Amino acid sequence: MGMTMTQKILAAHAGLKRVTAGQFIEAKLDIVLGNDITGPPAIKEFEKMGASNVFDANKVVLVPDHFTPNKDIKAAEQCKILREFAASQGIVNYFEVGEMGIEHALLPEKGLVVAGDAIIGADSHTCTYGALGTFSTGVGSTDMAAGMATGRTWFKVPGAVRVVFMGALARPLCGKDVALHLIGVLGVDGARYLSLECGGPGVASLSMDDRFTVANMAVECGAKNALFPVDDTTKAYLTGRVTRPWTAYIPDADALYEQTIVVDLRALKPLVACPHLPSRVRPVSELSHVSVSQVVIGSCTNGRLEDMRAAAEILRGRRVRDGVRCLVIPASQEIYLQSLREGLLEVFVEAGAAVSTPTCGPCLGGHMGILDEGEVCVATTNRNFVGRMGHVKSEVYLAGPAVAAASAVAGYIAAP
Amino acid sequence: MSIFVYGDNVDTDVIIPARYLVHSDPEFLAAHCMEDIDVDFAERVAPGDIVVAGQNFGCGSSREHAPLALRACRVSCVLAKSFARIFYRNAINIGLPILECPEAVDGIAPGDEVTVDITTGRIENRTTGRVFAARPLPPFVQGIIDAGGLLSWIVRSEEAGLTGGNAI
Numbered sequence: 058m059g060m061t062m063t064q065k066i067l068a069a070h071a072g073l074k075r076v077t078a079g080q081f082i083e084a085k086l087d088i089v090l091g092n093d094i095t096g097p098p099a100i101k102e103f104e105k106m107g108a109s110n111v112f113d114a115n116k117v118v119l120v121p122d123h124f125t126p127n128k129d130i131k132a133a134e135q136c137k138i139l140r141e142f143a144a145s146q147g148i149v150n151y152f153e154v155g156e157m158g159i160e161h162a163l164l165p166e167k168g169l170v171v172a173g174d175a176i177i178g179a180d181s182h183t184c185t186y187g188a189l190g191t192f193s194t195g196v197g198s199t200d201m202a203a204g205m206a207t208g209r210t211w212f213k214v215p216g217a218v219r220v221v222f223m224g225a226l227a228r229p230l231c232g233k234d235v236a237l238h239l240i241g242v243l244g245v246d247g248a249r250y251l252s253l254e255c256g257g258p259g260v261a262s263l264s265m266d267d268r269f270t271v272a273n274m275a276v277e278c279g280a281k282n283a284l285f286p287v288d289d290t291t292k293a294y295l296t297g298r299v300t301r302p303w304t305a306y307i308p309d310a311d312a313l314y315e316q317t318i319v320v321d322l323r324a325l326k327p328l329v330a331c332p333h334l335p336s337r338v339r340p341v342s343e344l345s346h347v348s349v350s351q352v353v354i355g356s357c358t359n360g361r362l363e364d365m366r367a368a369a370e371i372l373r374g375r376r377v378r379d380g381v382r383c384l385v386i387p388a389s390q391e392i393y394l395q396s397l398r399e400g401l402l403e404v405f406v407e408a409g410a411a412v413s414t415p416t417c418g419p420c421l422g423g424h425m426g427i428l429d430e431g432e433v434c435v436a437t438t439n440r441n442f443v444g445r446m447g448h449v450k451s452e453v454y455l456a457g458p459a460v461a462a463a464s465a466v467a468g469y470i471a472a473p
Numbered sequence: 474m475s476i477f478v479y480g481d482n483v484d485t486d487v488i489i490p491a492r493y494l495v496h497s498d499p500e501f502l503a504a505h506c507m508e509d510i511d512v513d514f515a516e517r518v519a520p521g522d523i524v525v526a527g528q529n530f531g532c533g534s535s536r537e538h539a540p541l542a543l544r545a546c547r548v549s550c551v552l553a554k555s556f557a558r559i560f561y562r563n564a565i566n567i568g569l570p571i572l573e574c575p576e577a578v579d580g581i582a583p584g585d586e587v588t589v590d591i592t593t594g595r596i597e598n599r600t601t602g603r604v605f606a607a608r609p610l611p612p613f614v615q616g617i618i619d620a621g622g623l624l625s626w627i628v629r630s631e632e633a634g635l636t637g638g639n640a641i
Contacts, residue, residue, distance in 0.1 A: 181534050197536070197562065279532065442533060
């Protein structure tokens with residue numbers, strides 16, 4: 058029996074010829090990532106275990122992006138722990154506010170992750186880098202501490218769900234519609250402990266930003282990671298951005314999959330996930346009765362340049378409806394700057410939206426855009442759990458940037 | 474001993490809401506554990522109590538603060554039909570006892586008196602008299618627990634010169 062893409066990457070990092078689903082292995086890590094929530098406890102554990110130096114100061118990445126710019130004194134303390142650890146360890150890839158971006162937009166953009174890598178990050182959406190043909194998965198602070206100290210970690214080799222894309226995605230549909238469709242089909246634990254292995258002729262029609270969104274949300278159906286094949290789109294993205302060599306892994310023809318899902322991209326409609334699970338997916342057209350108090354366009358899921366462009370296309374020459382707050386958050390300084398150069402920020406401000414420096418803040422109810430009782434938000438973020446964005450009796454609907462922008466204009470959930 | 478029974482997909486956002494994540498002190502986290510779905514959980518929970526839940530317990534965020542909060546509430550065990558991947562890993566790494574046993578979860582109602590033997594996986598509903606056997610932990614995972622958590626396991630392995638190997 059052959060191996061999936063994930064299994065091949067894990068085998069290579071474990072120094073093994075082959076691995077099979079369910080096997081426990083120890084693998085070398087190319088990157089260990091943490092942020093201002095998960096990093097400080099990891100640093101504490103790192104010190105408690107008696108470690109003095111990180112395994113490689115070039116391979117540990119620290120991004121203060123969750124409660125930043127610091128929302129209060131406690132947040133400032135956490136960021137200070139990260140900053141001082143980075144300085145004392147000579148960590149090259151520490152990104153201060155002002156050059157910071159939301160971690161999962163920032164790492165690919167900076168060329169820090171390449172196809173064929175094995176990466177752990179103390180953030181559940183670390184699976185985003187699978188869009189580049191990278192094995193990457195979310196872990197907790199203790200795993201991060203151990204990874205920083207040793208440059209290795211243990212994995213249980215996952216089985217896989219094969220996702221075959223057919224047809225081509227037509228705009229204004231986007232990666233979010235694909236992600237929500239998949240989560241709707243699989244449910245929030247349908248891919249638990251499994252790898253989502255994407256392929257098929259339709260992949261070519263998915264932009265790099267689409268793929269980042271799909272891979273990002275793999276964890277919302279329980280997956281350990283997601284992987285896209287390394288094709289011309291991937292190579293174009295990596296070229297000129299990365300300095301390390303990359304490896305494109307191709308699944309064996311006889312690789313074993315627990316399930317195969319065929320997605321006809323031509324048949325997709327704009328989708329929304331209703332409270333309080335990302336799997337409660339319905340077509341936008343069925344939700345026009347839902348009034349909106351706030352719209353958030355951003356996050357590691359949909360704060361990329363294409364998302365900014367899609368939102369601006371809807372908001373250009375229009376106004377955010379009275380009674381609705383609209384927050385737009387480019388996911389990195391580079392995206393922010395490019396949005397500025399293209400006049401997108403001007404469109405947002407003229408439409409009555411508030412534009413912010415990069416932060417994860419609103420997505421996790423951290424800071425900015427916190428909802429009160431009874432308020433409803435349409436967000437391009439990744440989770441709509443109870444109390445996710447504020448009051449326990451608030452509601453979050455998940456959608457792509459075009460739907461979110463259209464909803465901001467209409468004052469209710471609306472198609473672009 | 475009390476049991477706290479919840480449904481499917483109890484996520485890390487309700488186990489410990491993000492608004493408290495400017496702290497990582499376990500006692501502080503424990504004071505707010507579960508409050509978004511069970512407002513006075515922290516006041517009612519007592520050492521040795523058991524949390525019983527459905528599928529996919531701990532889905533969502535990678536925040537280790539979630540199992541830390543439950544551990545600091547001194548729950549003796551989380552018994553669920555299944556656990557989300559990162560939560561499972563985090564619980565093992567920090568030493569929060571967890572067991573998967575769908576049959577036992579279906580066979581437990583609020584108010585039942587339940588005893589759990591973490592080592593053997595034997596679960597007894599003393600109210601109904603039914604006994605269940607939880608799925609045993611994989612030996613490798615049991616090894617981490619026996620060592621007292623991931624970091625002790627690593628330190629112990631390194632002292633024994635065991636790391637650097639590939640297949641475990």
